[in-house]
Amino acid sequence: MPLIRSWLDSANAADCPFPLNNLPCGVFSLDETEPRCGVAIGDVILDVSALEADGLLELDGGPYLDVPFWNELMAAGPAIWADLRDRMTELLAEGSEWREQVVPYLVAQDGAVLHLPFLIAEYTDFYAGRHHAFNVGTMFRGAENALPPNWLHIPIGYNGRASSVVVSGTEVRRPWGQIKGPDDAAPRFAPSARFDIELELGAVVGTASDPGYPVTVAEADQMIFGYVLLNDWSARDIQAWEYQPLGPFQAKATATTISPWIVMRAALEPFRTSTPDREKPLLPYLQEPRPMLYDIALEVGLIPQGGAETILSRTNYAEMYYSAPQQLAHHTTSGCAMNTGDLLGSGTISGPTKDSRGSLLELSWGGKEPIAIDGGTRSFIEDNDTLILRGAARGDGYQIGFGDCAGKVIPALADPYKRR
Amino acid sequence: MPLIRSWLDSANAADCPFPLNNLPCGVFSLDETEPRCGVAIGDVILDVSALEADGLLELDGGPYLDVPFWNELMAAGPAIWADLRDRMTELLAEGSEWREQVVPYLVAQDGAVLHLPFLIAEYTDFYAGRHHAFNVGTMFRGAENALPPNWLHIPIGYNGRASSVVVSGTEVRRPWGQIKGPDDAAPRFAPSARFDIELELGAVVGTASDPGYPVTVAEADQMIFGYVLLNDWSARDIQAWEYQPLGPFQAKATATTISPWIVMRAALEPFRTSTPDREKPLLPYLQEPRPMLYDIALEVGLIPQGGAETILSRTNYAEMYYSAPQQLAHHTTSGCAMNTGDLLGSGTISGPTKDSRGSLLELSWGGKEPIAIDGGTRSFIEDNDTLILRGAARGDGYQIGFGDCAGKVIPALADPYKRR
Numbered sequence: 001m002p003l004i005r006s007w008l009d010s011a012n013a014a015d016c017p018f019p020l021n022n023l024p025c026g027v028f029s030l031d032e033t034e035p036r037c038g039v040a041i042g043d044v045i046l047d048v049s050a051l052e053a054d055g056l057l058e059l060d061g062g063p064y065l066d067v068p069f070w071n072e073l074m075a076a077g078p079a080i081w082a083d084l085r086d087r088m089t090e091l092l093a094e095g096s097e098w099r100e101q102v103v104p105y106l107v108a109q110d111g112a113v114l115h116l117p118f119l120i121a122e123y124t125d126f127y128a129g130r131h132h133a134f135n136v137g138t139m140f141r142g143a144e145n146a147l148p149p150n151w152l153h154i155p156i157g158y159n160g161r162a163s164s165v166v167v168s169g170t171e172v173r174r175p176w177g178q179i180k181g182p183d184d185a186a187p188r189f190a191p192s193a194r195f196d197i198e199l200e201l202g203a204v205v206g207t208a209s210d211p212g213y214p215v216t217v218a219e220a221d222q223m224i225f226g227y228v229l230l231n232d233w234s235a236r237d238i239q240a241w242e243y244q245p246l247g248p249f250q251a252k253a254t255a256t257t258i259s260p261w262i263v264m265r266a267a268l269e270p271f272r273t274s275t276p277d278r279e280k281p282l283l284p285y286l287q288e289p290r291p292m293l294y295d296i297a298l299e300v301g302l303i304p305q306g307g308a309e310t311i312l313s314r315t316n317y318a319e320m321y322y323s324a325p326q327q328l329a330h331h332t333t334s335g336c337a338m339n340t341g342d343l344l345g346s347g348t349i350s351g352p353t354k355d356s357r358g359s360l361l362e363l364s365w366g367g368k369e370p371i372a373i374d375g376g377t378r379s380f381i382e383d384n385d386t387l388i389l390r391g392a393a394r395g396d397g398y399q400i401g402f403g404d405c406a407g408k409v410i411p412a413l414a415d416p417y418k419r420r
Numbered sequence: 421m422p423l424i425r426s427w428l429d430s431a432n433a434a435d436c437p438f439p440l441n442n443l444p445c446g447v448f449s450l451d452e453t454e455p456r457c458g459v460a461i462g463d464v465i466l467d468v469s470a471l472e473a474d475g476l477l478e479l480d481g482g483p484y485l486d487v488p489f490w491n492e493l494m495a496a497g498p499a500i501w502a503d504l505r506d507r508m509t510e511l512l513a514e515g516s517e518w519r520e521q522v523v524p525y526l527v528a529q530d531g532a533v534l535h536l537p538f539l540i541a542e543y544t545d546f547y548a549g550r551h552h553a554f555n556v557g558t559m560f561r562g563a564e565n566a567l568p569p570n571w572l573h574i575p576i577g578y579n580g581r582a583s584s585v586v587v588s589g590t591e592v593r594r595p596w597g598q599i600k601g602p603d604d605a606a607p608r609f610a611p612s613a614r615f616d617i618e619l620e621l622g623a624v625v626g627t628a629s630d631p632g633y634p635v636t637v638a639e640a641d642q643m644i645f646g647y648v649l650l651n652d653w654s655a656r657d658i659q660a661w662e663y664q665p666l667g668p669f670q671a672k673a674t675a676t677t678i679s680p681w682i683v684m685r686a687a688l689e690p691f692r693t694s695t696p697d698r699e700k701p702l703l704p705y706l707q708e709p710r711p712m713l714y715d716i717a718l719e720v721g722l723i724p725q726g727g728a729e730t731i732l733s734r735t736n737y738a739e740m741y742y743s744a745p746q747q748l749a750h751h752t753t754s755g756c757a758m759n760t761g762d763l764l765g766s767g768t769i770s771g772p773t774k775d776s777r778g779s780l781l782e783l784s785w786g787g788k789e790p791i792a793i794d795g796g797t798r799s800f801i802e803d804n805d806t807l808i809l810r811g812a813a814r815g816d817g818y819q820i821g822f823g824d825c826a827g828k829v830i831p832a833l834a835d836p837y838k839r840r
Contacts, residue, residue, distance in 0.1 A: 122542065122582055127666055141665075148664050153607050154598055158666040159579035162542055163631070163757040173632050175754040178574055178703065187573050189703045189753075211583070212593050214836045235754065244568050245557075246547055246578040247667025253756035283598065283609045285837070333609075333836075334595040334655065336673035337583040416634045416753075417705070 001270045003398040005094040008106075010042030017392060017401020018042060023088050024261035024402070025070050025226065028112040035068035035115045040261055040403070041092055044106040048088075051105050056091070056098075059083050070118045070262065074206040074225045075340040081206070081225065085266055114260035114403075117228075118204060120165045121341035123256065124331060125200075125232055126157040128322035128347040130276070135350060135362045140240065152280045155322035155330050157344075158247045160232075164256045165343065168405045174383065174412040175254040177238035191412035192235035194367070195381045198348040199300050199358035199389055201317050202230035203324035204262055205344070211337035218289050220328035223338070227268065227294075227324075229259040229389045229405035230345050236361055236380070256345070259389070259405040267400050271295045271393040273318045275326075285329060292323035296400075298349060298391045300358065305384035307374040312363055315349050315356040317391070322347075383411045421690045423818040425514040428526075430462030437812060437821020438462060443508050444681035444822070445490050445646070448532040455488035455535045460681055460823070461512055464526040468508075471525050476511070476518075479503055490538045490682065494626040494645045495760040501626070501645065505686055534680035534823075537648075538624060540585045541761035543676065544751060545620075545652055546577040548742035550696070552768040555782045560660065572700045575742035575750050577764075578667045580652075584676045585763065588825045594803065594832040595674040597658035611832035612655035614787065615801045618768040619720050619778035619809055621737050622650035623744035624682055625764070631757035638709050640748035643758070647688065647714075647744075649679040649809045649825035650765050656781055656800070676765070679809070679825040687820050691715045691813040693738045695746075706750060712743035716820075718769060718811045720778065725804035727794040732783055735769050735776040737811070742767075803831040 004020040005012050011019050018024065018040040028045055029035040036049035049065045051057040057065075059080050064073035073080065091098045127133055133156075137146030150156065166172075174195055180187035206225030209215050215223065232252060239251030272291040296317040303309045327344055348358040357363045360380050363371050367379035381387065389405040424440040425432050431439050438444065438460040448465055449455040456469035469485045471477040477485075479500050484493035493500065511518045547553055553576075557566030570576065586592075594615055600607035626645030629635050635643065652672060659671030692711040716737040723729045747764055768778040777783045780800050783791050787799035801807065809825040 137665075150600075150607070150661055150664065153600075154662055156662070156666055157669055159581055159669070161579055161756055163759055173755060176634065177753050178750075180570070180573075186700075187570070187703065189705055213833075214596065216837055238754070241570055242574055242576070243665070244570065245561075245663070245667070246576055247663075247665070249577055249579070250750070250754040250756065253751075253754045255755075280606075283607065285609055330598075330670070331673075333597050334658070334670040334673040335593060335675075336581055336670065339583055413633075417636055 002396050004089065006041065006092045007094050007096060007099050008042040008044065008092065014397055016042055017399060017403065019398045020089060020092055021395065021398055022263060022267045022400045023085055024263045026117045026261045027068050027115040029115065030107060030112060037065040037068070037070060039088060040109065043109055045109055045112055047105045047107060056101060057087055068115065071341050074118065074204070075208070077207050078222055081264060081266065085264065114167060114169070116165065116167045117260060117262050119341050120162040120343050121339045123160040123162040123165055123343045124157050125160045125252065125345035126155055126322065126327050126347040128155045128320055128327060129349050130321040131319065131350040131352055132348040132358060132362065135357065139361065139366045155327045157327060157331070160256065160345065161253045164253050166255050166257055168257055168260050168403065168407070170255070170257065170407060171410050172233055172255045172257070172407045173410050175235055176412060176416045177235055177250050178241060179237045180241045187241060192237055194236035195409060196234045196236050196360045197300065197387050198232035198234055199298060199313065199315070200230040200232055200348060201296065201346045202228045202258055203328065203344040204228060205328065205338055205342035206340060208340050209332050209338045212335040214332040214335065215329055217286065217292065217325045217329045221292060221325040223328060224265050224324060226262040226264040228262055229391050229402045231257040231387065231389055231405055231407060232345055233257065255407065257405055257407045259402045261403045263400060263402055268294045268393055270395055275321060275323055285333065286326050288323065288326065292325045293318050293320055294393060296391050296393045298389065301388040302373055302378065303386040304374060304376065304382065310373040312371065313355060313357055315351040315358060317349055319349055319351050320346055381409050383409060385409050422816050424509065426461065426512045427514050427516060427519050428462040428464065428512065434817055436462055437819060437823065439818045440509060440512055441815070441818055442683060442687045442820045443505055444683045446537045446681045447488050447535040449535065450527060450532060457485040457488070457490060459508060460529065463529055465529055465532055467525045467527060476521060477507055488535065491761050494538065495628070497627050498642055501684060501686065505684065534587060534589070536585065536587045537680060537682050539761050540582040540763050541759045543580040543582040543585055543763045544577050545580040545672065545765035546575055546742070546747050546767040548575045548740055548747060548767040549769050550741040551739065551770040551772055552778060552782065555770060555777065559781065559786045573702070575747045577747060577751070580676065580765065581673045584673050586675050586677055588677055588680050588823065588827070590677065590827060591830050592653055592675045592677070592827045593830050595655055596832060596836045597655055597670050598661060599657045600661045607661060612657055614656035615829060616654045616656050616780045617720065617807050618652035618654055619718060619733065619735070620650040620652055620768060621716065621766040622648045622678055623748065623764040624648060625748065625758055625762035626760060628760055629752050629758045632755040634752040634755065635749055637706065637712065637745045637749045641712060641745040643748065644685050644744060646682040646684040648682055649811050649822045651677040651807065651809055651825055651827060652765055653677065675827065677825055677827045679822045681823045683820060683822055688714045688813055690815055695741060695743055705753065706746050708743065708746065712745045713738050713740055714813060716811050716813045718809065721808040721810070722793055722798065723806040724794060724796065724802065730793040732791065733775060733777055735771040735778060737769055739769055739771050740766055801829050803829060805829050
């Protein structure tokens with residue numbers, strides 16, 4: 001599919017993350033206005049809440065956008081999602097008769113504050129990248145036990161903490177936690193010294209499943225409204241001590257940063273690609289009827305305070321062993337109800353080479369091989385480092401961007417129990 | 421504290437679970453009415469939503485009860501909770517001048533349908549019973565590795581699935597899942613053959629914590645609105661295969677049943693008791709400034725289809741090694757925000773003896789020692805068995821009851837992917 005040209009010149013540039021092919025969904029505010037729903041196009045935002053209120057966007061069963069989150073539209077299902085895209089395209093395409101009426105609803109992205117685009121219902125994080133699982137397993141349990149016996153059969157996941165999810169740009173405070181090194185006699189309560197990122201893609205559930213009924217992989221695909229970049233901040237020292245036998249808990253609960261724009265599944269259709277060959281056959285309920293991954297180039301940048309950015313890693317979402325529809329289908333096997341606004345982290349997306357790893361834990365091999373950055377080296381995150389995830393699916397003369405997923409790590413509280 | 425006598429005779433009986441000392445919070449409906457908030461007293465329910473709407477219950481900052489859940493009142497904090505109790509006591513106490521005005525707001529418990537009393541924000545389940553952890557650890561990992569090294573230092577917990585929480589009386593369908601026995605060559609997708617209960621108490625978070633700031637154990641205690649009985653239904657065969665390395669997932673996501681009445685913390689004050697002596701000293705952030713457990717007698721009953729009930733187990737909440745305030749304080753160490761409506765499962769409450777174990781896994785020792793019930797034996801739950809948890813704190817001539825926490829297990833779907 002080629003670029004769909006818009007009468008907005010900024011949307012037609014080959015390096016623009018938000019061409020008319022994209023139309024990602026966010027929530028924004030200006031100094032004088034309350035948060036509302038917007039769609040990014042070129043270098044501006046189309047105020048779709050106002051468009052709908054004024055009768056220029058009519059969707060069956062609406063209004064959906066009279067709230068500062070996308071959940072009501074997400075719950076409406078794929079036919080309404082398609083109607084929204086059709087109408088946006090009609091309004092914004094080159095030669096549109098609506099141009100003059102639409103102009104008053106455009107605001108500059110510069111100066112707009114972006115908020116969480118949807119209310120997070122529940123958050124689940126997976127562990128579905130083959131290279132990441134092998135790397136981390138090797139460090140935590142040794143190479144011979146790296147990949148657990150179930151890993152090639154189940155998209156392994158755990159429930160995370162929805163209250164930890166924040167939007168890109170939110171500062172992340174280094175957490176305190178209970179820590180015990182392998183040679184320590186007893187645990188202590190201290191700020192994490194091994195604070196890390198995990199480069200992930202997040203799948204956003206649009207339509208709910210019926211409680212008690214599993215869904216197929218094909219049905220799961222249709223339930224997904226879109227995708228965001230996701231940074232699953234992880235305190236490795238807390239994690240190593242707490243995670244046996246019931247999994248990560250406080251190590252992953254400080255913050256989970258997502259990019260501000262939900263890229264709708266429809267925008268990614270031209271970039272579908274298959275999961276890799278199965279090393280062991282999957283049970284029928286996990287088999288994919290068609291390609292369920294996407295070719296999305298990803299990178300991680302680190303900017304130290306007052307320094308220049310270093311790109312730490314470049315990888316691709318196509319490196320995943322399990323797709324989001326497989327994860328979502330597995331999530332319902334027990335009859336577990338999935339709801340509008342559920343967020344599913346893909347698991348860390350590491351490639352096969354050292355420069356394509358999706359966490360500092362892997363990049364520095366547990367701190368043993370510090371990596372070079374502007375003005376120094378890093379094993380884990382230092383105070384005042386800013387970490388940025390970026391992603392783009394690159395088409396013929398255009399790209400589908402996500403917007404930065406960024407967070408600056410600020411120093412731990414001096415005394416976490418001192419009251420404000 | 422003695423019984424507070426009511427002009428409602430049924431509330432003064434020594435075996436009544438809902439005397440004036442209790443005043444638990446629920447949501448009920450009648451054939452002709454929508455769900456609304458009610459307080460149980462004797463054998464009736466006081467329609468507090470209607471009382472508030474009609475001006476007979478005025479709380480600062482209200483209305484709180486014009487919604488079919490208690491979250492708004494829970495968020496209002498301990499002073500408002502106390503005001504509610506004071507006013508209920510004024511209305512219902514023996515000799516009350518309000519008696520005639522209150523009578524029209526009473527409805528019989530018989531015939532009322534009870535609903536979830538609050539909107540579950542997020543659900544966390546702990547593993548904080550010493551006997552349970554040792555028993556299960558022995559079965560899963562052998563006696564020498566039974567208690568993980570962190571267990572005596574951390575109230576181990578994992579995030580559960582809030583969408584799984586249902587109210588007592590809801591039928592629970594036996595789940596399908598991915599299962600692989602130790603001698604199987606490969607996993608298969610099948611109905612769970614080792615479906616189980618876990619006898620727990622659930623703590624209901626009333627007031628939220630500040631994102632980024634841990635709370636002390638004393639502050640955590642004040643945040644807790646009340647307690648419910650909680651059955652953490654568990655598919656042991658699914659759990660055994662999936663839980664390494666990131667913890668239980670689908671094994672625990674079919675259903676989590678809670679009792680219909682939230683017993684407010686204030687009602688349990690006379691029953692405070694201490695956690696047992698520490699086997700290893702706790703870090704200061706986990707130390708308790710006063711007794712934080714409660715003396716609550718608990719039991720589990722099983723009723724087979726067409727048969728009589730057998731009491732499988734009798735134990736006490738005082739058997740826990742960690743209290744709910746300790747768990748909640750630990751939950752915030754990373755800066756994790758806790759919100760109104762968060763539900764914290766205590767972990768399975770097993771006592772030291774065989775007849776005080778809180779799960780069939782322990783009672784039948786993994787199926788090796790089936791237990792006798794009316795007309796047969798049980799290793800795990802059979803189809804059409806009804807499991808009932810009961811609890812009561814017993815005072816001087818009265819008791820604080822929770823109401824049954826019951827669920828009937830119905831057969832698995834024949835084909836979980838056949839559409840309705």
